[in-house]
Amino acid sequence: MREDVSPPKGFRDFQPEDEILRKEIFSRIEKIFQRYGFDPIETPMVEKWETLAGKYGEEAEKRLIWRFKLPYSEKEFGLRYDLTVPLARFVARFNPRFPFKVYQIGRVFRYEDPQKGRYREFWQCDVDIVGESSPLADAEILNIVIDVFEEFGFKNYTIKVNDRRILREIFEKFLGISDYSTILKIYRIIDKLDKIGKEKVLLLLKELNLGEKVLEQIESFIDASKLSNEEIFRYLESFDSSEIKVAIESLKTILDFSKKKDRIKIDLSLVRGLDYYTGMIYEAVVEEPKIGSLSGGGRYDNLIGIFTGNKIPAVGGSIGVERLIDAGLELGIFKKEKKTYSKVGIVYTKDVDVKKVWKIADYLRSKGINTFVPFEGYSGILDGVKDLDKRGIQFALIIGKKEIEEGKLTLQNLLTRERQVVKLEEIDKIVKG
Amino acid sequence: MREDVSPPKGFRDFQPEDEILRKEIFSRIEKIFQRYGFDPIETPMVEKWETLAGKYGEEAEKRLIWRFKLPYSEKEFGLRYDLTVPLARFVARFNPRFPFKVYQIGRVFRYEDPQKGRYREFWQCDVDIVGESSPLADAEILNIVIDVFEEFGFKNYTIKVNDRRILREIFEKFLGISDYSTILKIYRIIDKLDKIGKEKVLLLLKELNLGEKVLEQIESFIDASKLSNEEIFRYLESFDSSEIKVAIESLKTILDFSKKKDRIKIDLSLVRGLDYYTGMIYEAVVEEPKIGSLSGGGRYDNLIGIFTGNKIPAVGGSIGVERLIDAGLELGIFKKEKKTYSKVGIVYTKDVDVKKVWKIADYLRSKGINTFVPFEGYSGILDGVKDLDKRGIQFALIIGKKEIEEGKLTLQNLLTRERQVVKLEEIDKIVKG
Numbered sequence: 001m002r003e004d005v006s007p008p009k010g011f012r013d014f015q016p017e018d019e020i021l022r023k024e025i026f027s028r029i030e031k032i033f034q035r036y037g038f039d040p041i042e043t044p045m046v047e048k049w050e051t052l053a054g055k056y057g058e059e060a061e062k063r064l065i066w067r068f069k070l071p072y073s074e075k076e077f078g079l080r081y082d083l084t085v086p087l088a089r090f091v092a093r094f095n096p097r098f099p100f101k102v103y104q105i106g107r108v109f110r111y112e113d114p115q116k117g118r119y120r121e122f123w124q125c126d127v128d129i130v131g132e133s134s135p136l137a138d139a140e141i142l143n144i145v146i147d148v149f150e151e152f153g154f155k156n157y158t159i160k161v162n163d164r165r166i167l168r169e170i171f172e173k174f175l176g177i178s179d180y181s182t183i184l185k186i187y188r189i190i191d192k193l194d195k196i197g198k199e200k201v202l203l204l205l206k207e208l209n210l211g212e213k214v215l216e217q218i219e220s221f222i223d224a225s226k227l228s229n230e231e232i233f234r235y236l237e238s239f240d241s242s243e244i245k246v247a248i249e250s251l252k253t254i255l256d257f258s259k260k261k262d263r264i265k266i267d268l269s270l271v272r273g274l275d276y277y278t279g280m281i282y283e284a285v286v287e288e289p290k291i292g293s294l295s296g297g298g299r300y301d302n303l304i305g306i307f308t309g310n311k312i313p314a315v316g317g318s319i320g321v322e323r324l325i326d327a328g329l330e331l332g333i334f335k336k337e338k339k340t341y342s343k344v345g346i347v348y349t350k351d352v353d354v355k356k357v358w359k360i361a362d363y364l365r366s367k368g369i370n371t372f373v374p375f376e377g378y379s380g381i382l383d384g385v386k387d388l389d390k391r392g393i394q395f396a397l398i399i400g401k402k403e404i405e406e407g408k409l410t411l412q413n414l415l416t417r418e419r420q421v422v423k424l425e426e427i428d429k430i431v432k433g
Numbered sequence: 434m435r436e437d438v439s440p441p442k443g444f445r446d447f448q449p450e451d452e453i454l455r456k457e458i459f460s461r462i463e464k465i466f467q468r469y470g471f472d473p474i475e476t477p478m479v480e481k482w483e484t485l486a487g488k489y490g491e492e493a494e495k496r497l498i499w500r501f502k503l504p505y506s507e508k509e510f511g512l513r514y515d516l517t518v519p520l521a522r523f524v525a526r527f528n529p530r531f532p533f534k535v536y537q538i539g540r541v542f543r544y545e546d547p548q549k550g551r552y553r554e555f556w557q558c559d560v561d562i563v564g565e566s567s568p569l570a571d572a573e574i575l576n577i578v579i580d581v582f583e584e585f586g587f588k589n590y591t592i593k594v595n596d597r598r599i600l601r602e603i604f605e606k607f608l609g610i611s612d613y614s615t616i617l618k619i620y621r622i623i624d625k626l627d628k629i630g631k632e633k634v635l636l637l638l639k640e641l642n643l644g645e646k647v648l649e650q651i652e653s654f655i656d657a658s659k660l661s662n663e664e665i666f667r668y669l670e671s672f673d674s675s676e677i678k679v680a681i682e683s684l685k686t687i688l689d690f691s692k693k694k695d696r697i698k699i700d701l702s703l704v705r706g707l708d709y710y711t712g713m714i715y716e717a718v719v720e721e722p723k724i725g726s727l728s729g730g731g732r733y734d735n736l737i738g739i740f741t742g743n744k745i746p747a748v749g750g751s752i753g754v755e756r757l758i759d760a761g762l763e764l765g766i767f768k769k770e771k772k773t774y775s776k777v778g779i780v781y782t783k784d785v786d787v788k789k790v791w792k793i794a795d796y797l798r799s800k801g802i803n804t805f806v807p808f809e810g811y812s813g814i815l816d817g818v819k820d821l822d823k824r825g826i827q828f829a830l831i832i833g834k835k836e837i838e839e840g841k842l843t844l845q846n847l848l849t850r851e852r853q854v855v856k857l858e859e860i861d862k863i864v865k866g
Contacts, residue, residue, distance in 0.1 A: 003525075013523050015474060042447040070544060093438040093446065120479075257788070257791065341473075370469075375573075
């Protein structure tokens, strides 16, 4: 009898070669966050249901949040759906010094239908600035995202930027949709643009019965994605609205302070799916592979206020690590080439005193060399070398009974096949050099 | 209106000063695992209920596992209860090369009553050797645990060791308890010894109606903790049992290969609460503070077989990071002294061109210096210095309008209060030196 060995649908196990690559990527992203003066916090994987309720929008609440009760309690819980709402709760709880520059790296859970680049458990690297309303904070978030793409050598990325204030003002003031929940519905439909295309989006919007003018406006937002940033600014300046003018100024400042202006593309059809955004919003995409956005975020000036009772502005971005990795693997930027952290493996035969082998291993470890020792001697040297090769260990330290008596060790580089007789004290330099 | 800002009972938020300390401790533990030739894997936070069911024992299953269904599905899930059962599933799924030396660092979930050192979400650092039955593997796990305690400078730790084969043989063969589930019940009661004391343990055992002889035997196990390892071996050798003799040999090998023999104390009253152990078991404790075991584990030769259908031996240990940290903080071994990763903060006044400040910050970041920049100029230099001081940033780089024109910068070490006029290119050396 054999039990089912697969994880739940949409969940993944990571083998050492996956995990070693992932850890390296996380660490490089984290270093960028730290370079910009951001510090880490951690929040629970489980939140009270009330903490998550009413924050993400209808679809999330009805279909996507991992919401549950235990058999032992009447309390309702949810697995965290993103890192932003827990951050908002955190800020309200601890009242940190503003601007609070903070990062989080961790798992989030969504009950989605699994497909390429979409999982039920995935990792986000979030970077947020809390307590700052200046568009410079927005610019800093985008510069960090740019640094991440540059760090990994992505060549073909674009950061699409928009501002919810522009959209809302046009829908409310110029198209007369006074009900904000209707506007949020419109956002959620437009948000599917990349997935289902323009025609289907317009069909879905039609079902809301908003009138021709609204549909035309949205269509012109979509078509405007072909225009240059300057042309879009000119188009927006034609609206007589101080709110829109403020948003234009904000976008211009963001562009002005950007490390790579030419990567930033204003896109009026960008809406983002989550309810809580209030100002600048962005999504970063690569041309190839077609995998959806690798990073997204924006300003959420009202979310923290739900917890604190008073308004605290904030802006943040999230890097979707799985898509970044999947895209990088496809583009050949990332490779799963490292199967182990072990640098040296010891090959010894059955006639060798294991205690002496352990002594040698201990010495190497004390020098900071990751050393793999099997618990039994190999039946032959060749067997041992083959085993270490399959394990992806670069250096084989070969110890026979005679060698140990003579104090002579053989070190073989399994990449170059070179062998040399070495003293124990020399190994450090060879394997690190 | 203000929403509840606390996490669920037994869950915790970690502020930057907590998180920075935790990350350092995780990283040092991880380095030790790697030095011994172990590689990382990762498994999901959520498992199918069937994966967890029947592995941990009655109490876990009836009261402690985070078990649930979602509103959208009839499937039952559980949050992972430890890292060992997911590892067993992982091994059955991927069939890695043996001996498979593997580590995992992550959260696990237990619906316990929260108290000092006991949470509903906590972190474990697990290290396991799969596919190896030699007691040398047991010894290696204990040496790693010893290295962890030595790494952090704990002075007063003891590693209690026992062997389930000894216990089972005595209960089955010499006391005639043929029903293994009764033996597991006995284990679970004895496991509470540290928490409730000998008298209460004996009272609870009495309720099982096992007869006087069994109670006397258990009492003598408990009292034997005062004996030396050699005296315990002599006592055990008096039993006529090949199974016990094998276990004694195994314990002697473990002692023989231990890095610190004097830290290892055979304790016949050590049982461990979980069902899946089959051979050597251990718990590491410190004399002060009284906080329970900081690490525990043992051999589980039958667990993986539940998933694979054929027996695969394995042994592992788990370091309970929260207790390690709590103990270390109480002992003064750990200190929450670092509030930020930022090394330099820039103090500038409102009349300074922010773009020039960002240029300077970018330069410092390109040199790998973590640099914090506020988004608005301070109203005065002193305000800025005070702000950085409160943030725990060591160096203030002071930039006034005049200074920027003259290319002169002032760097102040906020620990020593020393100020010096520096060139931009010199900062790197000063702050890293």
